[in-house]
Amino acid sequence: MSTILSVEHVGVRFGGLVAIADLHFEVREGEIVSLIGPNGAGKTTAFNVMTGFLKPSQGDVRFKGTSLRNLSPHAITRLGLARTFQRTSVFPNDTVFDNVMIGLHQQSAGETQLRDRTEALLDWVGLGHRAQEKAGSLAYGEQRLVGVALALATEPAMLLLDEPVSGMNASETRIFVRLIRQIRERGITILLVEHDMPMVMEVSDRIVVLNYGRLIAEGPPDRIRTDPAVIEAYLGQGSAARQAAASVQEAAHA
Numbered sequence: 001m002s003t004i005l006s007v008e009h010v011g012v013r014f015g016g017l018v019a020i021a022d023l024h025f026e027v028r029e030g031e032i033v034s035l036i037g038p039n040g041a042g043k044t045t046a047f048n049v050m051t052g053f054l055k056p057s058q059g060d061v062r063f064k065g066t067s068l069r070n071l072s073p074h075a076i077t078r079l080g081l082a083r084t085f086q087r088t089s090v091f092p093n094d095t096v097f098d099n100v101m102i103g104l105h106q107q108s109a110g111e112t113q114l115r116d117r118t119e120a121l122l123d124w125v126g127l128g129h130r131a132q133e134k135a136g137s138l139a140y141g142e143q144r145l146v147g148v149a150l151a152l153a154t155e156p157a158m159l160l161l162d163e164p165v166s167g168m169n170a171s172e173t174r175i176f177v178r179l180i181r182q183i184r185e186r187g188i189t190i191l192l193v194e195h196d197m198p199m200v201m202e203v204s205d206r207i208v209v210l211n212y213g214r215l216i217a218e219g220p221p222d223r224i225r226t227d228p229a230v231i232e233a234y235l236g237q238g239s240a241a242r243q244a245a246a247s248v249q250e251a252a253h254a
């Protein structure tokens with residue numbers, strides 16, 4: 001399998017804060033790779049670098065061999081690297097169908113062609129039967145599928161998903177896992193940022209783990225699950241959360 005994306009020693013600083021340091025990993029064509037790590041580890045920052053929303057202080061990202069350093073987000077999308085955002089934004093008062101049509105209108109095509117394409121995309125993400133409903137009336141999980149349809153509309157070779165199942169219930173998550181597999185079966189490579197560990201372990205071929213902006217582990221789910229550095233990173237977060245919760249209770253009783 002050939003490399004489709006390579007993250008080459010990327011560093012990002014925000015003033016004095018090192019958000020990412022020396023991040024390096026590759027994604028091969030047809031893989032489903034997850035990028036995980038505790039809150040604030042630098043996952044979204046890494047996505048923003050890969051999609052041209054943020055210029056790295058150091059290093060570079062290559063997509064299909066092309067350096068993304070000087071490319072705009074739009075140019076990167078045109079190269080075939082698409083993303084969904086951590087938060088959904090649909091036009092709530094337009095129908096689901098029109099939401100996708102609006103997104104497609106940047107493509108030069110006839111009206112009939114656009115309608116056919118919209119229909120096909122909605123079927124693909126499982127929203128065909130909701131096409132004529134207002135996007136704002138969809139459940140949260142379904143609204144996120146509109147975002148996936150819009151990303152797929154750009155005909156990407158690779159799709160970056162930022163916490164796609166956050167806020168979804170168990171059955172919505174299951175449906176989404178199936179969708180991810182279907183997308184990959186159509187030849188689209190996937191890089192996933194996600195907090196839902198059972199879902200990540202189930203769907204990923206490989207997992208890359210960040211902690212405080214640094215790569216701490218990389219490998220197949222079975223190895224990541226038992227990696228001491230990974231366990232410690234997540235336990236650390238758990239105990240910090242417990243401490244925070246305890247101090248809130250103390251304050252309440254004072």
Ligand SMILES: Nc1ncnc2c1ncn2[C@@H]1O[C@H](COP(=O)(O)OP(=O)(O)O)[C@@H](O)[C@H]1O
Binds near residue numbers: 014019037038042044
């Ligand atoms: N635009 C920004 N300006 C300043 N600090 C930022 C900015 N974006 C992210 N950060 C900081 O960088 C670190 C990584 O954030 P982020 O990439 O959002 O983490 P994650 O997505 O893994 O939760 C955090 O400490 C965050 O507060």
Ligand SMILES: [Mg+2]
Binds near residue numbers: 043044045086
């Ligand atoms: Mg994030």
